[in-house]
Amino acid sequence: MVVADDHPIYRESLSRALSLSGRVRIIDECANGVEALEAVRARRPAVALVDFRMPLLDGMEIVRAVKRERLPTQVLLISGSVSGEVAGAASHEGAAGFLSKDVPRAEIVAAVEAVDRGDTVFPAGARPADSPTAVPPGGALSDRELQIVDAFARGLSIPLVAQELSIANSTAKTHTRRLYGKLGVGDRAAAVAEAMRRGFLT
Incomplete structure (x- = not known):
């Protein structure tokens, strides 16, 4: 997978935790959004863990580019703060999940594995249904x-x-x-x- 965050200490500690889990293989680390998108295009990882706010390209722009170019990578966004509105918008754009940087490393590893399986991962209170563009809760299923x-x-x-x-x-x-x-x-x-x-x- 690719890990992208502009804070080197956090990026390195996160990559180390993911690698030490024995269940995730890091193939690239990136310090800005342009590097992250280039890595996704070149390496085509199953999952990219991307900081929501980064220089040059932010996480949402990377999500849009990945979907627009039909790349096989699932983008899991991570941020210092997660609001229902932002997470809902990210889901609408095609993000596979949205995590807070405050969650334990074990939860981040589990989220990466879930996204790799094809699931979406959104914290309680910040689900896709919170987006104004999402379907309101309730109603018959198709x-x-x-x-x-x-x-x-x-x-x-x-x-x-x-x-x-x-x-x-x-x-x-x-x-x-x-x-x-x-x-x-x-x-x-x-x-x-x-x-x-x-x-x-x-």
């Missing part, structure tokens, strides 16, 4: 959303859902974001639990 939450209940990840339904990963992620928005949740397990509570799953 047939496709019902298929997706049923697949989640069977333990499938988003890439496996896309394969089962014969749709693109990006399409599955779009349906998943809408599903999360309607249910007011931020991950697969919560979506299944809420769908069961509302009677969408039996």
